Amino acid sequence: MDVAAALALARRRGVDRLDAQVLLAHHLAQPRTWLIAHDDAPLPAEVQQRFTADLESRAAGAPLAYLLGEREFHGLRLAVTPAVLVPRPETEVLVDWALALLGAQPGEQTGEQTDGQPGAPRVIDLGTGSGAIAVSVARRCPAARVSATDIDAGALAVARANAQALGCAIELHQGSWWSAVAGQRFELALSNPPYIAGDDPHLAALRYEPRHALTPGGDGLDALRMIVAGAPAHLEAGGWLLVEHGFDQGAAVRALLVDAGFETVQTRRDLAGHERCSGGRWGAGPAAESHVTGSRGTAGGDAKHAT
Ligand SMILES: C[S@@+](CC[C@H](N)C(=O)[O-])C[C@H]1O[C@@H](n2cnc3c(N)ncnc32)[C@H](O)[C@@H]1O
The missing domain is CATH 3.40.50.150 (Vaccinia Virus protein VP39)
Known part of the structure; x- marks a missing residue:
């Protein structure tokens, strides 16, 4: 699976495109803009696994912040669980x-x-x-x-x-x-x-x-x-x-x-x-x-x- 296929999977699962990009960028430890220039980059197996699991959770309604483990508040990055x-x-x-x-x-x-x-x-x-x-x-x-x-x-x-x-x-x-x-x-x-x-x-x-x-x-x-x-x-x-x-x-x-x-x-x-x-x-x-x-x-x- 490459970046484009992962984002297409997210679309089929009904996950918002921005959320999917943020999740994928998070698992790849890359900025979101990296995805745009690398849509044919292959995903390591464990990234595929974690991303697919997160898509299921997000589609079921889990807050994005819980999946990322963080949320920005008043200009500060806070850990959330x-x-x-x-x-x-x-x-x-x-x-x-x-x-x-x-x-x-x-x-x-x-x-x-x-x-x-x-x-x-x-x-x-x-x-x-x-x-x-x-x-x-x-x-x-x-x-x-x-x-x-x-x-x-x-x-x-x-x-x-x-x-x-x-x-x-x-x-x-x-x-x-x-x-x-x-x-x-x-x-x-x-x-x-x-x-x-x-x-x-x-x-x-x-x-x-x-x-x-x-x-x-x-x-x-x-x-x-x-x-x-x-x-x-x-x-x-x-x-x-x-x-x-x-x-x-x-x-x-x-x-x-x-x-x-x-x-x-x-x-x-x-x-x-x-x-x-x-x-x-x-x-x-x-x-x-x-x-x-x-x-x-x-x-x-x-x-x-x-x-
Ligand atoms: C709406 S959340 C606010 C959390 C945080 N202050 C914020 O603004 O994101 C309410 C918080 O009150 C805590 N809480 C609920 N009942 C409480 C009580 N009886 N005494 C003290 N804290 C309580 C909850 O555990 C929760 O963390």
Whole structure:
């Protein structure tokens, strides 16, 4: 079998041409453009075998990211396994908002962290999965001290590997939502929790991803309710909570935040124009400003705010 025959096989199996090219290039350890100039190149037997197996999986609905073992998120290449949700582009809205609150420069990227300094803002990512949010924030805002949690040990292992591979020191904790960081407070709390309703028919198409990463059951809002309800005990005064939610859950999440006593409650839209992330500031007071900074090391432990 040569390159052209492999791509023709993919077409007959109903696999998208771009997906097939990406998979074949991956198995050949070549860039995708190489395939165009080498369509008569013979495939080694083991490449044929792995490519054919992947075509079957892809045709059955397995995410391309699981077959490749990686996904790009916020400009970073993250390892993914079936233990974690495949990071979605919508979640980059949450990361961009977090970075704006932290005063990080767009595009800034370094593996060198300076966390642990007095005044380093403490950031928590609840339900970190692959570590997509935590690692992106740690990379773009090296001054932050980033923690991340998940209920699932398999997900934490993936997050740990990604943090190590990308040179980020992230504190990882296993446990359900805030119970994983009992007694700790943060300047910024972030979460992309499971939010699909338990009876949503779209869940069938997402069957390869862990169900507990997709839905908390019921109306889909239970995890968001727990995260919002627990946030006041874990945020410094003036700290922010930002959460991702379903396109039709914006009003419900804003109501949760307002009812819990959050101020400056607002929502950001994703690139498709859907309401995607909502957040609010905890106990901001009249003089609060727009960036979060750490409070550790300040007299009396009161929160500082700087623009
Ligand atoms: C929608 S995924 C988000 C993963 C990752 N943050 C991202 O944006 O790609 C939700 C994550 O929450 C985790 N999770 C589910 N229930 C949880 C709970 N009770 N406490 C902590 N994490 C939980 C899942 O294991 C999963 O990794």
